[in-house]
Amino acid sequence: MKASSLALLAGLLTVGMQPALADETEDLARSCNSCHGFNGVSVGPNMPSIGGLSEAYLKNVMLQWKRGERYSATMGRHFKGYSDEELSKLATYFSKLPWVPVVQQADAKLLAHGKAATERCETCHGATGSEPDDADTPKMNGQWAQYLELELLKYRTDAVNMPHRKMRNNVKRMAAEDLPAAAAFYAAQPK
């Protein structure tokens, strides 16, 4: 962890966060670090960063996993161990952390392919994935490429229960080779 991140932590404990919320939620949130990184910044390659995603998005997916309304390979089994209130507080906690894009380089050809393949995504996620049009939509700039690709794969697989018809339809319209390109494109965007 860099010194700047340490300073960040100190800042969060003092001014950046409602102290009461931090107190109640920090012990719970600490267990998320094991897979999602300190302050929700993952070191990859397929565990997503979660710090700085919107509160509404985080709360929505966590509750859907817990209730079995959204397919997950692993997380649903975790969230059945938390109360709805705890999940809601965790969503608030992680949403207040800064979004730290982890910029992953890729070759120009792949990025150009990715840019073309993600045109259909722009309306909701913004040109680089950094400006979602509403709070329910996640940021994707500097998210881990392999994670994004595997999520796209989930949306393409009818055999599992993924909500959000628009998302499913759009992903299914993409060619198989568009998936890694789209993922690489968002992963390479600093902002």
Added chain:
Amino acid sequence: MNPFNRRAFLKAAVAAAPVTASLALPRPARAGRRASVVVVGGGFGGATAAKYLKKMDAALDVTLVEREKVYVSCPLSNEVLSGHGRLEDLQRGYDGLKKHGVNVVFDDATDVDPAAKRVRLKSGKTLGYDALVLAPGIDFDYGGVEGYSEQLANTTHPHAWKAGPQTLALRKQLQAMPDGGTFIITVPPKPFRCPPGPYERAAQVANYLRDHGKKKAKVLILDANDSFSKKALFEQAWKLQYPGMIEWVPGASGGKVVRMDAKANTVHTDFQDYKADVLNIIPPHHAGAIAVKAGLANVNGWCGVNMLTLESEVHPDIWVVGDSTIHGELPVYDAPKSAHMANTQAKTAAGAIIAKLNGLPAPEPFIVNTCYSVTDKDWGFSVVHIYRAIDGKLVYIKEAGGISPVNMDSEEALKLQRKLESKYVHGWLHNVLADAFA
């Protein structure tokens, strides 16, 4: 403790305390001196404890005592046997902890004096402590299999149950094995480190054999136990990927190995003798030697701890985390001995130590375990355990956790599930290593 952390703990303590109990005011733990915490052992548990102690209270003096300059992760080391993983990728050093302000000492802790609160090191140095964390992992009971020894483990018969040179030695033996040969893995009685490890190893060994033109070779698991972790998932994978190659002999059918003959390369149960081409004995083990020497281990060789804080049941002000512990009466493997458990226990212990040093009740623990196994390319699965404090006890939450689904509505769904988890294991490893060492 800085005032903000102190406030946080006070709030947590108020929240955790029964409404009728009065809350003791924090007392200064030590007049005019920074509190010292010594951590012995720099694996997943010890490294995490040292890092989080500094993160949660930068004013603490934290010293980590570790023998080796480079740590090798046991998780994913079975993939080194098949050639799908590299030992170099599993290694981490201690510079990350130094950057957090942890004083890292490469030495060997030889004695603990719980009364004087001192740890003696091999170099002759002694370290005083206000709180001691022991995370020495496991040591082996070679006598548990007659004829086996540490010397054999380091030469002709590596157990490779601590990743490192022995892992590479075992890989070489596997590579040299003839088609039609037998690779024997012997499993000690529970509890042992990494409950699904031997069965994942069987798959990774079979993977190498299958993909290197040795499909007539066999992997024989001689098990002292009658069941094992993720059994249905492993048996499904073995049948699908390595039909006829892996055989499991449970304890009830005479699987418990009591003796080995290194020269003849045979093992003996009470019923039968087995001849191996590669003989991989996993000897029984117990809490790391320093914990046993400090008197913290029970008759079975494991350290009983307060379930909510990880503080030793024997000596106050000593916390034990990781594979050395036995956790009360938890129904699932008495808490599985895994890297993730050590990591999450260490965070709980760090919180409890800082609370105690400040005269406050410990925050409520939340213990999570995620443990992946990989049997083939694009085929991984996991088990999740969640433990929470309920009425003063750490309880396994039955509604949550559990193993990956054995069957799903379609083959397509099942393949996706297995593929995702075969990838996630790498994300898990990167992040849990960073959580402990970076």
